[in-house]
Amino acid sequence: xxxxxxxxxxxxxxxxxMQHLGARLVSIEPGEVRIAMAxxxxxxxxxxxxxxxxxxxxxxxxxxxxALTMAPDGSDVLTAEFKVNLLxxxxxxEFVAIGKVVKAGRTLTVCTSEVIGVRGGExxxxxxxxxxxxNLANSG
Amino acid sequence: xxxxxxxxxxxxxxxxxMQHLGARLVSIEPGEVRIAMAxxxxxxxxxxxxxxxxxxxxxxxxxxxxALTMAPDGSDVLTAEFKVNLLxxxxxxEFVAIGKVVKAGRTLTVCTSEVIGVRGGExxxxxxxxxxxxNLANSG
Amino acid sequence: xxxxxxxxxxxxxxxxxMQHLGARLVSIEPGEVRIAMAxxxxxxxxxxxxxxxxxxxxxxxxxxxxALTMAPDGSDVLTAEFKVNLLxxxxxxEFVAIGKVVKAGRTLTVCTSEVIGVRGGExxxxxxxxxxxxNLANSG
Amino acid sequence: xxxxxxxxxxxxxxxxxMQHLGARLVSIEPGEVRIAMAxxxxxxxxxxxxxxxxxxxxxxxxxxxxALTMAPDGSDVLTAEFKVNLLxxxxxxEFVAIGKVVKAGRTLTVCTSEVIGVRGGExxxxxxxxxxxxNLANSG
Numbered sequence: 001x002x003x004x005x006x007x008x009x010x011x012x013x014x015x016x017x018m019q020h021l022g023a024r025l026v027s028i029e030p031g032e033v034r035i036a037m038a039x040x041x042x043x044x045x046x047x048x049x050x051x052x053x054x055x056x057x058x059x060x061x062x063x064x065x066x067a068l069t070m071a072p073d074g075s076d077v078l079t080a081e082f083k084v085n086l087l088x089x090x091x092x093x094e095f096v097a098i099g100k101v102v103k104a105g106r107t108l109t110v111c112t113s114e115v116i117g118v119r120g121g122e123x124x125x126x127x128x129x130x131x132x133x134x135n136l137a138n139s140g
Numbered sequence: 141x142x143x144x145x146x147x148x149x150x151x152x153x154x155x156x157x158m159q160h161l162g163a164r165l166v167s168i169e170p171g172e173v174r175i176a177m178a179x180x181x182x183x184x185x186x187x188x189x190x191x192x193x194x195x196x197x198x199x200x201x202x203x204x205x206x207a208l209t210m211a212p213d214g215s216d217v218l219t220a221e222f223k224v225n226l227l228x229x230x231x232x233x234e235f236v237a238i239g240k241v242v243k244a245g246r247t248l249t250v251c252t253s254e255v256i257g258v259r260g261g262e263x264x265x266x267x268x269x270x271x272x273x274x275n276l277a278n279s280g
Numbered sequence: 281x282x283x284x285x286x287x288x289x290x291x292x293x294x295x296x297x298m299q300h301l302g303a304r305l306v307s308i309e310p311g312e313v314r315i316a317m318a319x320x321x322x323x324x325x326x327x328x329x330x331x332x333x334x335x336x337x338x339x340x341x342x343x344x345x346x347a348l349t350m351a352p353d354g355s356d357v358l359t360a361e362f363k364v365n366l367l368x369x370x371x372x373x374e375f376v377a378i379g380k381v382v383k384a385g386r387t388l389t390v391c392t393s394e395v396i397g398v399r400g401g402e403x404x405x406x407x408x409x410x411x412x413x414x415n416l417a418n419s420g
Numbered sequence: 421x422x423x424x425x426x427x428x429x430x431x432x433x434x435x436x437x438m439q440h441l442g443a444r445l446v447s448i449e450p451g452e453v454r455i456a457m458a459x460x461x462x463x464x465x466x467x468x469x470x471x472x473x474x475x476x477x478x479x480x481x482x483x484x485x486x487a488l489t490m491a492p493d494g495s496d497v498l499t500a501e502f503k504v505n506l507l508x509x510x511x512x513x514e515f516v517a518i519g520k521v522v523k524a525g526r527t528l529t530v531c532t533s534e535v536i537g538v539r540g541g542e543x544x545x546x547x548x549x550x551x552x553x554x555n556l557a558n559s560g
Contacts, residue, residue, distance in 0.1 A: 294467075295471060296465075297471035299462075300440070300462040321436040322437065322439075325436075325437065326496075332476070333437055333441075333477020337471060337472070337473020340472045340473055340476075341471075358506075361504060361506060362503070364502055365500070366498075
């Protein structure tokens with residue numbers, strides 16, 4: 001049986017960008033993965049908000065790992081494409097990307113994800129993604 | 141008259157993420173901006189390729205700054221949304237994002253961008269973006 | 281006070297394409313609009329499934345009218361862009377597009393919609409859309 | 421050897437929606453397909469412009485058939501997803517969708533297409549699409 005906790009954690013640890021952005025895995029469940037990231041000057045755009053590229057990085061990894069939890073044994077995943085809408089300026093104390101599988105297929109899995117910004121007691125959706133993830137046979 | 145070289149360079153220098161990813165401005169022309177980035181372990185995904193989030197960061201900034209070169213005087217730009225297709229594994233000696241304005245509007249500007257991977261004498265398109273950029277009145 | 285039932289119904293009746301595709305308004309609530317369509321050879325692709333263009337037509341109208349229910353008084357809406365994922369072959373007895381507002385803004389409203397295929401007692405999601413709708417001042 | 425003229429023409433003729441919208445195949449070349457459509461009240465939205473759903477139908481078919489011209493022998497194509505930006509009100513004497521293959525793959529082909537509106541001597545880009553097309557083994 002596949003140990004999705006180990007499979008996802010190991011892959012996440014191998015993503016240099018996640019560490020470089022200060023992102024961390026929050027939870028791994030079948031079909032749903034959460035990744036958190038704190039704001040910092042290193043991930044900002046020109047107004048001091050978090051850059052869309054950094055938000056996309058955690059949106060994409062959350063989608064990819066959600067897909068990986070439901071992929072056939074021994075397969076790896078690769079993002080084919082995604083689309084992101086930015087709903088509000090990315091200002092918050094913490095950003096949590098929640099990736100969910102909408103439809104798991106043999107070769108393609110469709111996912112959505114959103115970034116929630118948490119500030120004080122409030123949560124707001126900052127960005128949403130709709131993504132297509134390809135399943136690849138793994139030589140491992 | 142607007143000095144687009146200065147406007148774009150100053151804004152780029154204020155994007156913490158661009159420096160953090162090792163990205164640099166290559167050229168600024170009316171309606172077209174180029175940004176380059178070298179591969180490194182800090183911007184990789186689990187297979188050692190450059191992460192889609194890092195590619196998206198330079199695709200998005202290239203689109204946003206291409207739009208800014210054609211925006212009304214004194215206005216700033218903010219990305220409303222984008223879509224990215226990843227065409228090949230992001231393996232190259234250097235990545236160059238080329239952002240171009242397709243249609244400049246009063247409130248919305250539509251841009252496309254692509255990331256070219258350069259390796260040896262060869263150039264290949266790694267990823268393509270289609271984006272919508274909003275013009276904002278600037279208080280400055 | 282705006283009569284969203286009348287505003288949306290009148291606009292829908294003026295959309296020649298909706299009639300031409302056999303689509304009909306099912307419900308109009310603040311922030312959510314539903315449009316139904318039955319399969320027919322006139323809206324098919326080469327395998328006899330409903331064509332993505334016909335699905336997109338009701339996905340887009342459902343998003344646009346959901347946005348219109350929350351738009352400022354006297355304004356009209358125009359789709360700026362959308363992205364559609366097709367999850368399954370479009371085979372069903374009836375297709376219902378459900379459009380919902382995710383974030384209503386002054387100039388841009390972000391919506392999602394899905395097409396549900398109903399067959400026998402079963403419902404399946406056939407396609408999903410993520411869209412950006414522009415609010416336009418109306419001369420009316 | 422594959423006869424792409426016949427393969428595409430036969431498939432197009434089987435798409436009920438193309439006939440229903442008054443669309444016609446203009447040209448078929450390896451990696452590029454053109455489809456034209458005239459405006460009419462049957463394909464309009466509420467302001468009398470051509471509906472985004474009708475534009476999407478020819479954008480999508482142009483992408484799909486461009487992909488089909490480069491697909492492996494005996495395979496069929498199915499659209500996985502697309503994104504459309506609407507650049508201008510769809511007002512013209514004729515609309516021509518031009519679909520082009522950006523990257524042909526074994527299982528996925530990425531295409532772009534645009535709708536050109538022709539009026540008087542002038543041509544304007546009305547809408548652009550970025551799409552992912554899946555290759556399917558054909559039982560035929």
